[in-house]
Amino acid sequence: MPQQRTIIQLGHAVLRQKAALVASVAQSTIQSLIEDLLVTLSNTQGVGIAAPQVGASFQIFIVASAPTPRYPDAPYREATVMINPKISWLSDEQEKGWEGCLSIPGIRGWVPRSTQIHVEYTTQIGATQKEELSGFIARVFQHEYDHLQGVSFLDRLETTRDIITEQEFHKLICNK
Numbered sequence: 001m002p003q004q005r006t007i008i009q010l011g012h013a014v015l016r017q018k019a020a021l022v023a024s025v026a027q028s029t030i031q032s033l034i035e036d037l038l039v040t041l042s043n044t045q046g047v048g049i050a051a052p053q054v055g056a057s058f059q060i061f062i063v064a065s066a067p068t069p070r071y072p073d074a075p076y077r078e079a080t081v082m083i084n085p086k087i088s089w090l091s092d093e094q095e096k097g098w099e100g101c102l103s104i105p106g107i108r109g110w111v112p113r114s115t116q117i118h119v120e121y122t123t124q125i126g127a128t129q130k131e132e133l134s135g136f137i138a139r140v141f142q143h144e145y146d147h148l149q150g151v152s153f154l155d156r157l158e159t160t161r162d163i164i165t166e167q168e169f170h171k172l173i174c175n176k
């Protein structure tokens, strides 16, 4: 049975490790980890989760975007499991956008990211998938990909002045 896992918080060493490649997608421990990640993410208002965030240092993350109070402008994207992901191309063009992280509750950062990326990953059934992503989904991918390298969105900020509290973020969104 898939189970809700505890989300590891910033400061725990696992969030600073480089995650291991998944050697066999079909392995039962990997499949149950994926199921747990799907359940854990669905019980949050997040738009993505990476395996290290539940204490499993493997190259797996999920992107699942829909508008929520956390991300009111998010587009719809069905939950997609991405294993051993690679970024083959990043646009020079970047834009800043608000990001939060389930492992860093209470704050948001104005983070620069490439607006377009070309990616490749292995699916939950072991197939290779290539995609061209842009905008918010490209942002989520880059954020989750960073988790697999031990990097958080705080490391991507241009200045600490680009950090605000969740409370102020909601005021910004409501006043738009």
Ligand code: NI
Residues within 6 Å of the ligand: 100, 101, 102, 103, 143, 147
């Ligand atoms: Ni995160």
